[in-house]
Every structure is written in structure tokens, then in C-alpha cells.
Amino acid sequence: IKREDEIGEVARELISMKEELSKQQNAKEEMIHNISHDLKTPIATIKSYSESIKDGIYPYGDLESSVDVILNNAQRLEDKVHSLLYLNRIEYLITTDAEGVVTNMKEVVEQVVLNSAVIDPDIRLITDVEEVFFDGLLEGWRVAIENIMENAFRYAKTYIKIVVRENDIRIYNDGPKMPEDRIETLFKPYEKGEGGRFGLGLSIVSKVTKTNHYIVKGYNTDDGVCFRIYRPVTQKKGHKRGKNNVGSRNDWQRDHR
Incomplete structure (x- = not known):
């Protein structure tokens, strides 16, 4: 790669591309890990509050307030999943039949x-x-x-x-x-x-x-x-x-x- 001709230039570009791809892959893996952690919180809250209510215990004071916590976390979970799905399909959506629109x-x-x-x-x-x-x-x-x-x-x-x-x-x-x-x-x-x-x-x-x-x-x-x-x-x-x-x-x- 130290060659000062076209082959050396191509070699350096390939190495640079490989490093960028590796960086993107690491970033994606970190994102998946952190998104998984982000999704666990509302899921854990919904599960624990539901189990408590089933046992006749209201962790947020009374039944209505405890159910509200479940609903709020369910909404958080829905919003996160919706964002993930939309991010995954947005490129297809906005390029399909969009020419001249x-x-x-x-x-x-x-x-x-x-x-x-x-x-x-x-x-x-x-x-x-x-x-x-x-x-x-x-x-x-x-x-x-x-x-x-x-x-x-x-x-x-x-x-x-x-x-x-x-x-x-x-x-x-x-x-x-x-x-x-x-x-x-x-x-x-x-x-x-x-x-x-x-x-x-x-x-x-x-x-x-x-x-x-x-x-x-x-x-x-x-x-x-x-x-x-x-x-x-x-x-x-x-x-x-x-x-x-x-x-x-x-x-x-x-x-x-």
C-alpha cells in the first residue's frame, strides 16, 4: 500500500473503505445492544405492575394510577417499536413511485x-x-x-x-x-x-x-x-x-x- 501509483491508491481506498464498514458495523451492534436495553425498561415495568395488580397489590397507590403506569409504558414501547419499523422501511417508502412527486x-x-x-x-x-x-x-x-x-x-x-x-x-x-x-x-x-x-x-x-x-x-x-x-x-x-x-x-x- 506504500506504492505511489494507481495500485497503491486503490489499496489505500480499499483499506479506508474496510475501516469505515467496520466502524459502521460496530456502531450498529452497539445500537442494537442499547435499543434492547431501552426496550427492556417498559417491558419490565408492564410485567411487574401487571403481576402486582393480579396479586391484589397496587404499586402506585391505587388501581387506576397503577394501570395508568402500565398504559404509559405500553405507549412508550409502541412508540419505540414504531420508530424502529419506520426507520427500517423509510428508504423504500420514500423512493417507491416518488419520481416527480x-x-x-x-x-x-x-x-x-x-x-x-x-x-x-x-x-x-x-x-x-x-x-x-x-x-x-x-x-x-x-x-x-x-x-x-x-x-x-x-x-x-x-x-x-x-x-x-x-x-x-x-x-x-x-x-x-x-x-x-x-x-x-x-x-x-x-x-x-x-x-x-x-x-x-x-x-x-x-x-x-x-x-x-x-x-x-x-x-x-x-x-x-x-x-x-x-x-x-x-x-x-x-x-x-x-x-x-x-x-x-x-x-x-x-x-x-
Whole structure:
């Protein structure tokens, strides 16, 4: 591999590829191990509470409260399994019959905001949305926006703001800033999230955006965090567009503030 010709170059590329594949395999194995651990907790809770109730013991004070714990953990388990299944099939879903299909992102965002409003009434939802169209199927984009919003609600203190322009969506929240090392791995599959848990939501966002040829990034702002989905090239001809879709740099700086 020390040869300074084409054969040496090929050898070095093969070794680099092997190392990357090995790294990905190790990451997947660690993810499976940690996801298994993450699934065990609600399963163990459901099992122990059910056995206690069967024996006439109410571990959370009374029957209704104890059953609520079981239901809450069953919901947690269902959400985790749903995320795993969706992550597994998302690439097939968003590439099947998706050629030339566009989605009205104004409609997607408005629907997601409507559904999200009940999550935490104390969080203000601010929207500045133009009618623009993104390449790809509606379901994939809906899930991607929902996952970013779910993440935003988890950390926001007082508000979440969504700005939609041509080829550009930004979702702000005034939660705590992210560590720099976390930003670097934010959307990578199989990466460990806050509290040592594997959050699959942002991995799904990454798959949707990459498959539809968009870029997703997260970064810190003056008063919190922003997630941005964008395409740095002119959109294909023939797609419907709303009016005044493209904002200036000053417009984005104002939105950022």
C-alpha cells in the first residue's frame, strides 16, 4: 500500500473503505445492544405492575394510577417499536413511485402544528410559512417534520418557530444550546443521544432528507437551537411554486433574531 501509483491508491481506498464498514458495523451492534436495553425498561415495568395488580397489590397507590403506569409504558414501547419499523422501511417508502412527486410543505407544516398544539399549551408556536413544494412523498416529509417538532417540544422553554421558504425550512426553539460534539453527530444513524438513549427520530429525518436530495443540519442560535432542511441549488423546473418564495440574507437574519 506504500506504492505511489494507481495500485497503491486503490489499496489505500480499499483499506479506508474496510475501516469505515467496520466502524459502521460496530456502531450498529452497539445500537442494537442499547435499543434492547431501552426496550427492556417498559417491558419490565408492564410485567411487574401487571403481576402486582393480579396479586391484589397496587404499586402506585391505587388501581387506576397503577394501570395508568402500565398504559404509559405500553405507549412508550409502541412508540419505540414504531420508530424502529419506520426507520427500517423509510428508504423504500420514500423512493417507491416518488419520481416527480412534490409535496406542499405549507400544508404539511400547518397540519403538524395543528396536531402538535396540544403537546404543551405553554409553548408558543410561531409560524412564518410560504406555500412551497419539496420533492418527495407527503408521508416522509410529515414524519420528518413531526420528529423535529417532537425534539423541539422536548427542550423548548417558551416558543417554537417554523419558517418555510423555497427550498428552506427552519425550526427554532429557545431550549438549551447543544454541545459542539453533539452537533457533529446529531443526524448520524446509530448515534447515542441525550441521557445515553438512542433517539431514532433524527435518524429518520436524515434518511428522508438525503433520499429526497436535501440537507439537514442542526446548530445553536443566540437564544437556543435551530434545525434546518434545505437544498442549496435551484429547484427543478415544472414544480409549482408559491409567490415570493426566496428570502434575502437579511430576511433570514431577522428570522434568526
